[in-house]
Amino acid sequence: MQTKPFRIGTRGSPLALAQAYETRRRLMEAHSLPEEMFEIVILSTQGDRIQDRALAAIGGKGLFTAELEEQLADGRLDLAVHSSKDMPTLLPQSLYISAFLPREDVRDAFVGKVAAKLMEMPSGALVGTASLRRQALIRRLRPDLNVTIFRGQVDTRLRKLADGEADATLLALAGLNRLGKAHVATEILDPEHFLPAPAQGAICIESRVGDKRTDDLIAAINDPATWTTVGCERGFLATLDGSCRTPIAGLAKVEGDHIAFHGMILTPDGSRFHEIRAEGKASDATALGRRAGEEIRDKAGPGFFSDWS
Numbered sequence: 001m002q003t004k005p006f007r008i009g010t011r012g013s014p015l016a017l018a019q020a021y022e023t024r025r026r027l028m029e030a031h032s033l034p035e036e037m038f039e040i041v042i043l044s045t046q047g048d049r050i051q052d053r054a055l056a057a058i059g060g061k062g063l064f065t066a067e068l069e070e071q072l073a074d075g076r077l078d079l080a081v082h083s084s085k086d087m088p089t090l091l092p093q094s095l096y097i098s099a100f101l102p103r104e105d106v107r108d109a110f111v112g113k114v115a116a117k118l119m120e121m122p123s124g125a126l127v128g129t130a131s132l133r134r135q136a137l138i139r140r141l142r143p144d145l146n147v148t149i150f151r152g153q154v155d156t157r158l159r160k161l162a163d164g165e166a167d168a169t170l171l172a173l174a175g176l177n178r179l180g181k182a183h184v185a186t187e188i189l190d191p192e193h194f195l196p197a198p199a200q201g202a203i204c205i206e207s208r209v210g211d212k213r214t215d216d217l218i219a220a221i222n223d224p225a226t227w228t229t230v231g232c233e234r235g236f237l238a239t240l241d242g243s244c245r246t247p248i249a250g251l252a253k254v255e256g257d258h259i260a261f262h263g264m265i266l267t268p269d270g271s272r273f274h275e276i277r278a279e280g281k282a283s284d285a286t287a288l289g290r291r292a293g294e295e296i297r298d299k300a301g302p303g304f305f306s307d308w309s
Contacts, residue, residue, distance in 0.1 A: 005039040006217065009068045009077040012042040013153045018178045019203045020081045023221070026101065030220035041077060043067045065206075069095055072206060078214050080206045084199035084230055085172075087206075089238035097204050098215060099222035100230055104174035104201040106251060108134065108194055109185035112168040113161060116186040118194075121145055121168060128157065128166030132268055133197055136247035138170075139270030141193070154179060174201035195249035195264050198233035202226050228254050228282050232289035236263050239293025252289070257282045263292050265300060274300045 006027075010020035017040070024038045045067045065087060068080040073094050084100065091097070115121045118141065127138055128150030135147045150157050150169055154176070161169050170189075176182045205221075207214045232252035240248055250263040259282045266273040276296040280288045 005037050006078045006214070007039045007041050007076065009041050009043060009071060009080040011045055011064065011068070015154060015175050015179055016081070016083075017042070019083065022178070023079075023081045023101065023203065023205065026221040027217060031217065041071075043071065069206070072208060075208075078207070078211070079218065082204050082206060083175075084202040084204040084234075085197045087199070087204060087234075089234055089241075091206070094209055095206055096209055098207040099205040099218045100226040101203040101205075101221065102223040103226040103229070104177055104203075106196045106201040107173045107191055108189045108196060108200075109171050109173040109176055109182070110168060110187040110189055111158070111161060111171060111184050112186045114167045118142065118168070118187060118189065125167040128160065128169045131170070131197070132247045133249050133266070134170050136266040136268050136270045136273075137194055137249070139268075140266060140273060141270075143270065154181065158184060172196075172200055191251055192262075195262060196251055198237045198248065198250040199230045202230050204230070225254050228252075228259065228285045232259060232261050232285040235286040235289025236261070236293045237289075239290045240265065240297060250289075250292075252285065254282050254285070259285050259288060261289060261292055263289075263296060265296055265304070267304070272304065274304070 008020055008024060010016050020040050027038060028035060045064050065082060069092055071077045072080050073092055110118050112121065114125055121142065123144040124146060126146045126148055128148050129135055130149050130151040138145060138147055148166060150160060150166060154171060157169055160166065173185065173188060176185060205218055207218060229252040233250045236250045237248060240246065247266040247268055252259055252261045259280060261278045264273055264275045274296050276292050278288055278292045
């Protein structure tokens with residue numbers, strides 16, 4: 001009989017806490033356990049502490065996971081809750097992604113002050129975003145707009161927008177939904193034209209390899225459809241060595257045993273890009289994503305990356 005509370009690690013932002021609370025709620029319901037059987041442990045990561053530089057300049061995605069993974073690996077935490085798009089494709093040897101919660105909306109939300117829609121923004125307007133993918137897609141669609149780096153929590157970015165530091169910004173609709181702030185969006189961008197980040201909208205759980213007690217707990221809340229689609233997208237990302245220095249977009253959709261994938265790579269200025277579409281069996285999702293990555297990499301050629309890396 002388990003009597004010691006499970007320790008759930010999370011970052012301390014309102015969005016990260018909302019994700020940790022959702023995980024706890026699902027575990028409580030799945031196992032008929034009281035809240036006191038789960039302890040939320042809040043940790044500050046380097047990515048949270050450094051807000052004045054782009055992620056690419058300070059080390060990339062691992063900046064949001066390293067502190068959590070250190071305590072997970074040595075047993076101080078039983079599991080860690082992450083935004084899946086923050087997860088590096090290469091994890092510490094003793095850790096793995098053990099579950100995904102049902103995926104939220106994958107789309108990007110546009111929040112405009114001077115115009116409600118991206119394509120209606122006046123020439124020369126300033127859009128704030130820290131995402132290289134969003135910067136590149138904006139520059140591809142609207143090369144006449146200016147882009148500036150916007151980092152920080154959702155409320156921080158919205159405050160910067162209200163204070164006039166930019167004319168518009170973009171945020172993940174999933175995060176706005178989880179925070180009850182979807183009303184701030186002035187346009188929801190069609191993923192066919194504004195492809196999301198791989199794994200956007202998905203919460204993942206990371207745990208220790210071989211920790212059967214935690215594995216048995218988590219297995220009950222894993223969502224198979226999200227496992228499949230995000231597996232495909234992360235396969236694509238891993239093949240391209242995706243990081244916060246690389247504008248990469250990708251979205252997989254599953255229906256029954258069929259999966260369809262749409263991926264894209266761009267130069268940071270959005271002037272050049274390559275797209276790929278692939279379909280196959282859902283059971284082959286990760287391999288399909290990897291093959292799509294290999295194909296688009298071969299199509300682009302080595303110069304596509306070396307010219308701006």
